[in-house]
Amino acid sequence: MQIDPELCIGCGQCVPYCPVGAISLGDSAAIDLDECAECGCCLRCADCPVEAIYQQEMEYPRTVRSILSDPLTIATESGISGRGTEEMKTNEVTARFKEGQVGVGIEVGRPVSGARFKDVEKIAQAMAAFGVEFEVCNPTTSLMSDPATGKFKDELLNEKVLSAILEFSVPQETLPEVLGALKAVAGKVDSVFTVCVACKADANEGIASYPYLDKAGVWYAPNGKTNVGLGRPLAKEA
Amino acid sequence: MTHTLHRVGSEENLREDFVVLAMPSKDINHVGSGPKLQEIIRICLREGAVKAGDARLGNEYHQGGLEKMIANIEDRAVVTAVFNDEGKLVKALKAIKAGDFGMSIVVSGLFDRVRECCHAAGQKVHTVNTSLGRWGATHKLPAPEIMEIQSMCGHGMVSVNLIMDTLEEVKAGKMSLAEASERLFRPCQCGIFNPERAQKLMAALK
Numbered sequence: 213m214q215i216d217p218e219l220c221i222g223c224g225q226c227v228p229y230c231p232v233g234a235i236s237l238g239d240s241a242a243i244d245l246d247e248c249a250e251c252g253c254c255l256r257c258a259d260c261p262v263e264a265i266y267q268q269e270m271e272y273p274r275t276v277r278s279i280l281s282d283p284l285t286i287a288t289e290s291g292i293s294g295r296g297t298e299e300m301k302t303n304e305v306t307a308r309f310k311e312g313q314v315g316v317g318i319e320v321g322r323p324v325s326g327a328r329f330k331d332v333e334k335i336a337q338a339m340a341a342f343g344v345e346f347e348v349c350n351p352t353t354s355l356m357s358d359p360a361t362g363k364f365k366d367e368l369l370n371e372k373v374l375s376a377i378l379e380f381s382v383p384q385e386t387l388p389e390v391l392g393a394l395k396a397v398a399g400k401v402d403s404v405f406t407v408c409v410a411c412k413a414d415a416n417e418g419i420a421s422y423p424y425l426d427k428a429g430v431w432y433a434p435n436g437k438t439n440v441g442l443g444r445p446l447a448k449e450a
Numbered sequence: 451m452t453h454t455l456h457r458v459g460s461e462e463n464l465r466e467d468f469v470v471l472a473m474p475s476k477d478i479n480h481v482g483s484g485p486k487l488q489e490i491i492r493i494c495l496r497e498g499a500v501k502a503g504d505a506r507l508g509n510e511y512h513q514g515g516l517e518k519m520i521a522n523i524e525d526r527a528v529v530t531a532v533f534n535d536e537g538k539l540v541k542a543l544k545a546i547k548a549g550d551f552g553m554s555i556v557v558s559g560l561f562d563r564v565r566e567c568c569h570a571a572g573q574k575v576h577t578v579n580t581s582l583g584r585w586g587a588t589h590k591l592p593a594p595e596i597m598e599i600q601s602m603c604g605h606g607m608v609s610v611n612l613i614m615d616t617l618e619e620v621k622a623g624k625m626s627l628a629e630a631s632e633r634l635f636r637p638c639q640c641g642i643f644n645p646e647r648a649q650k651l652m653a654a655l656k
Contacts, residue, residue, distance in 0.1 A: 228615040229637065231606045253607050256512060257637045283453075283605040283639045284508055295605075296452050301528075302475035302554040303577040317452065317579075323601055324610060325590045374606050391582075398585045406456050407582040417565065417575045425582070433581040435464050437455050438564045441576030442547060443554035444479065 213248055213255060215241050219264035226258035226265060231374060232326045240264075249326050249374045250277035252284070273367045279351055280373035281326075287351040295319075296377050297349045300410040303439055307447035314384045314421050315410035316344075318394070320403050321375035327403040329355070330369040332376045335405070336362030338397040339378060342390055347379035375405075384411065384420055388428035395430075408436070453505070453604030454530070454558040454642055456581045458597040461560065466534040467602075467647050468559035468567075470494055470542065472551075473528040479552055484525045486551040491520055493545045494531030498538035503530040503641015511636045532644045536567055543571035598651050603638035612637070617655060627652055 215226070220240035227235045234247035235254065241264075243254075255265045270278065279285050280295050287295070299317065300309055309315045318335055321327030332352070340346075340362035346353040355376075357365045382390055387409065394407065409432075411421040425432050454469045472490045474483035491502045503509045504519050505528040513519040523529060533539040539557070546555060557564045565575055584591060591597060592610045599613050600606075616633055619625035625633070630652055631645035 228611040229609060230611070231609040233609075233611060251607065253609070253637050256508075256639075283505065283607065284512075286506070298473070298475055299452060300577045300579045301452070301471065301473055301556045302478075305475045305478050305554060309577060315579075320586075321606075322604070323456065323584065323597070323606055324592065325587065326606075394585065401586050403586055404584055404588055404590050405586045406584055408452070408455055408579055409582065410577060410579040412577045413575045419578055419580070421580065425580070430582050433456075433583065434461060434562070435457060435459075435558070435560045436581050437452065437556050437558045437579035438561065438568065438575055439554060439556050439577040440543065440568050440571075440573045442552075442573065443475065444550075444552035 213243055213250060213252070214266055214268045215243055216264045216266060219262045221262055223261065226254045226260055229254045229258045247372065249281040249372050250274070251281040251374050273371050276355060276368060276371050277373050280376050295351065295375060297347055297379060299379065300437065300439055302443055303412060304441045305443040305445060305447050309381065309410055309412050311412055311414070312384055313381045314387055315379065315381050316390065317408045318378040318405055319375045320378070320405040321373060322406045325404050326372050326374050327376060328370055328372050329364050329376070331401040331403040332378070333362060333364045333369065334401055335397055336378055338393050339380065339390065341393065342382065342386065344380035344382060350377060350379045352376045352378060384424050387421065387424040391428040391430055452579060453640055455579055456601055456604060457558065458594065458601040463598070463647060463650065464560050465563060467644050468533040468539050468557060468564070469642050470531045470533065471528065471556040472553045474526065474553055476526065480526045482525065483553060484523050484527060486553055487527050487529045488520055488523045489549060490546055490551060490553060491523065491529050491531060493549065494542045497542040497545060498533070498535065499531035499542065500534050500644060500646050501532040501635065501641050505530060505640035508639045509641040512639060530640055530642050532642060534644065534646050536563060540567050540570045543567060543573065547571055547573065595651070595655060599634065599648055602643045602648065604642065605640065607637040607639060608634050608643060617652060620652060621656055
């Protein structure tokens with residue numbers, strides 16, 4: 213995103229809207245293009261009184277910033293808006309997460325700060341060591357040069373996005389070990405990231421992942437997402 | 451994953467914060483899903499949702515009004531509704547179930563309360579997604595009371611700076627709490643930011 217210095221009147225109205233603090237104000241407002249994640253928030257919401265904010269032409273690899281930062285961009289891989297996939301939201305019709313399997317989501321850059329792909333890669337490589345298969349429908353996976361190792365394309369490593377999501381499934385028994393490795397790599401990145409686990413409830417609505425989270429010694433929230441099972445047709449698990 | 455997860459708060463204030471999300475699944479039941487999603491949103495609003503949104507095309511502000519937003523809902527949309535009351539949520543879930551739309555419905559909120567609401571609506575928990583919180587460079591996080599507001603937009607569109615600026619406007623008497631909460635809702639394109647909860651959180655910070 214850019215601001216036309218010839219039009220800008222320096223009112224500063226746009227400055228607080230930027231999620232990554234990339235807009236500064238001197239005689240006129242200016243966007244630090246290296247920090248800008250191309251989320252579109254300033255253009256959509258700041259109501260610039262002189263319409264000085266404009267979307268510049270972007271070429272790859274900068275276009276990746278918009279794909280993973282602007283929530284209204286529809287990713288080719290998932291077919292839906294946003295950075296993620298259907299994941300557990302449609303699990304009753306897809307059976308993506310079967311009993312005994314736990315889905316893991318690591319959103320690098322969320323909830324603040326954004327992330328460079330060099331940080332996303334560090335985490336991806338730590339997880340790839342467990343032989344995980346990153347979700348192919350997730351746009352982040354398509355940016356890897358080698359999903360088996362978690363290596364990203366070299367030209368992307370310094371690109372900044374609001375967040376990039378690593379998604380994969382593991383057998384529930386391996387969850388403590390996987391989370392242990394995640395704890396280890398957490399101290400080596402300059403980004404904040406969120407972690408979540410998804411699993412199917414058992415017949416008594418028990419949550420199979422909880423004992424493994426306890427074993428891993430990690431905190432988990434009392435609130436989260438519940439799929440209430442109204443989607444049809446119901447999946448038939450193999 | 452995922453934008454309605456990771457909402458930060460106390461058990462007390464999270465009791466007034468639930469998000470209903472409805473969507474089809476690609477290549478399974480997405481054909482013809484648009485009108486069903488429109489009806490689900492109308493049900494939620496009729497039963498007292500605070501806000502409704504369309505994560506595919508943007509919120510009511512972006513689309514020029516709530517009715518336009520609903521009219522524009524298309525196949526493969528992901529629609530949302532925010533509730534601040536369990537009773538209203540249960541009524542909406544019952545009506546959605548009775549409508550037999552076949553769309554996947556996810557409710558975000560305190561697990562024990564959502565489970566009770568599911569049972570009251572005649573449903574059982576199918577799958578859950580649990581937040582393990584924030585890891586890594588957590589020194590970059592804002593204060594917890596700011597996180598409670600910021601985390602209501604999972605895509606990070608409601609910036610910490612905007613929250614701080616808005617709070618200053620409120621403290622200076624230049625903006626009412628209602629105006630402030632709408633200002634913060636507007637960047638949240640999926641419409642899952644809960645302005646009524648935001649008003650209460652900001653009132654405590656005045």
